[in-house]
Amino acid sequence: MGKALDGIRVLDMTHVQSGPTCTQLLAWFGADVIKVERPGTGDVTRHQLRDLPDVDSLYFTMLNSNKRSITLNTKTDKGKEIFTKLIETCDVLIENFAPGALDRMGFAWERIQEINPRIVYASIKGFGPGPYVDCKVYENVSQCTGGSASTTGFDDGPPVVTGAQIGDSGTGLHVALGIVTALFQRQTTGRGQRVVCAMQDAVLNLCRVKLRDQQRLAHGPLKEYPQYPNGVFGNEVPRAGHASGGGQPGHVVKCAHGGPNDYAYVIIQVQGWAPLMKVIGREDLIENPEWATPEARLTKLDDCFALIEGWTVTKDKFEVMEILNDLGVPCGPVLSMKELAEESSLRATGTVAEVDHPERGKYLTVGNPIKLSDSPVEVKASPLLGEHTEEILKEILGFDEGDIAEAREQGAI
Numbered sequence: 493m494g495k496a497l498d499g500i501r502v503l504d505m506t507h508v509q510s511g512p513t514c515t516q517l518l519a520w521f522g523a524d525v526i527k528v529e530r531p532g533t534g535d536v537t538r539h540q541l542r543d544l545p546d547v548d549s550l551y552f553t554m555l556n557s558n559k560r561s562i563t564l565n566t567k568t569d570k571g572k573e574i575f576t577k578l579i580e581t582c583d584v585l586i587e588n589f590a591p592g593a594l595d596r597m598g599f600a601w602e603r604i605q606e607i608n609p610r611i612v613y614a615s616i617k618g619f620g621p622g623p624y625v626d627c628k629v630y631e632n633v634s635q636c637t638g639g640s641a642s643t644t645g646f647d648d649g650p651p652v653v654t655g656a657q658i659g660d661s662g663t664g665l666h667v668a669l670g671i672v673t674a675l676f677q678r679q680t681t682g683r684g685q686r687v688v689c690a691m692q693d694a695v696l697n698l699c700r701v702k703l704r705d706q707q708r709l710a711h712g713p714l715k716e717y718p719q720y721p722n723g724v725f726g727n728e729v730p731r732a733g734h735a736s737g738g739g740q741p742g743h744v745v746k747c748a749h750g751g752p753n754d755y756a757y758v759i760i761q762v763q764g765w766a767p768l769m770k771v772i773g774r775e776d777l778i779e780n781p782e783w784a785t786p787e788a789r790l791t792k793l794d795d796c797f798a799l800i801e802g803w804t805v806t807k808d809k810f811e812v813m814e815i816l817n818d819l820g821v822p823c824g825p826v827l828s829m830k831e832l833a834e835e836s837s838l839r840a841t842g843t844v845a846e847v848d849h850p851e852r853g854k855y856l857t858v859g860n861p862i863k864l865s866d867s868p869v870e871v872k873a874s875p876l877l878g879e880h881t882e883e884i885l886k887e888i889l890g891f892d893e894g895d896i897a898e899a900r901e902q903g904a905i
């Protein structure tokens with residue numbers, strides 16, 4: 493079966509996490525992704541956080557599957573010549589270097605358009621135009637500058653960064669959408685375009701409900717927050733602890749066994765109150781006007797969840813999931829990475845995939861979470877550094893052995 497992005501060729505100048513997550517998705521959707529790496533070193537993550545000596549790290553292998561790798565020094569004359577030829581033949585160019593790096597190599601957007609007016613040129617940066625436009629940014633910096641850290645954690649503690657890589661992988665997702673949208677528009681205009689996404693902007697987009705709350709704050713306290721009714725609200729959205737970001741109250745509750753992840757998240761929908769009270773043996777509160785309505789409960793959400801916890805603590809988190817879901821109560825066990833890695837349903841859908849790597853052997857990765865019925869995904873190993881250099885030069889640029897030897901002599905590949 494064909495793939496959605498068959499025929500699309502991506503010149504991938506990305507490194508670390510944000511850009512590589514984007515191009516890995518494009519590769520899974522069928523694009524031919526050519527990862528350009530500096531000779532000798534390659535993407536810095538090949539060497540970072542290694543678990544095995546002399547083998548590409550999981551950091552690298554889990555972000556770069558299904559791509560081809562060409563080593564190319566784009567700062568040499570010969571390297572620039574080859575890079576120019578690759579731009580001519582590609583549909584997408586993407587990079588996530590520090591601001592200005594590609595311009596300094598001589599490849600500003602104007603020049604890229606001159607070389608190939610049909611190319612879509614995407615960039616990920618830490619910030620958009622403004623005071624910080626020239627700054628380098630990593631994941632947690634963007635979580636702090638995009639509104640996630642200030643709204644995460646507990647009222648009496650410092651800002652907290654989340655385990656979800658919303659700055660890196662989150663921005664990669666945004667850019668992937670930008671790229672396919674630009675490719676779609678190209679079908680009518682015949683032109684490529686510039687796609688830019690700043691990590692601060694992507695994180696803020698993911699923190700949309702917190703900007704909602706900032707504006708609600710002007711009109712009174714945020715009643716679903718743990719600070720209501722006894723805490724103090726300032727003029728900034730406070731940290732919400734475990735409180736649900738939506739209109740239905742929710743909280744983390746302890747379950748049996750007492751392990752670090754023996755918890756579940758339980759949400760009290762309006763229609764969930766009666767079945768919840770019944771299952772925990774507090775039928776007396778179902779109709780009691782002090783408890784029966786969401787408004788009555790707002791001032792005592794802590795007590796509501798304490799009651800529920802008195803029951804969940806006697807049950808395994810998976811039992812809680814089963815019993816409450818049977819009653820139509822939204823809830824979920826807190827799953828550890830170990831449990832997720834072993835979860836058979838995630839293996840069955842390919843969301844957790846086992847991959848065979850020529851040097852490291854078998855490892856687990858997160859496969860494509862986006863399922864297309866007509867574009868099947870087969871997760872393949874990440875490329876070794878420069879594994880496809882000669883193949884790409886021959887197949888795409890028509891190089892012969894002599895041309896390749898010359899490029900090698902000049903330190904370009």
Ligand SMILES: CC(C)(COP(=O)(O)OP(=O)(O)OC[C@H]1O[C@@H](n2cnc3c(N)ncnc32)[C@H](O)[C@@H]1OP(=O)(O)O)[C@@H](O)C(=O)NCCC(=O)NCCS
Pocket residue numbers: 507508509510511528529530531564565566567588589590591592593594596597616617618627628629630631660
């Ligand atoms: C992630 C980041 C902080 C890393 O910074 P860094 O390690 O200093 O790396 P840089 O991006 O500055 O790139 C290093 C240099 O390698 C050069 N380089 C990269 N690939 C090359 C190649 N194939 N051939 C020759 N030179 C190459 C770049 O041109 C740059 O050189 P310059 O500084 O002379 O312009 C930075 O790239 C950044 O802010 N990126 C944008 C935001 C982002 O994506 N952050 C999240 C990453 S997960």
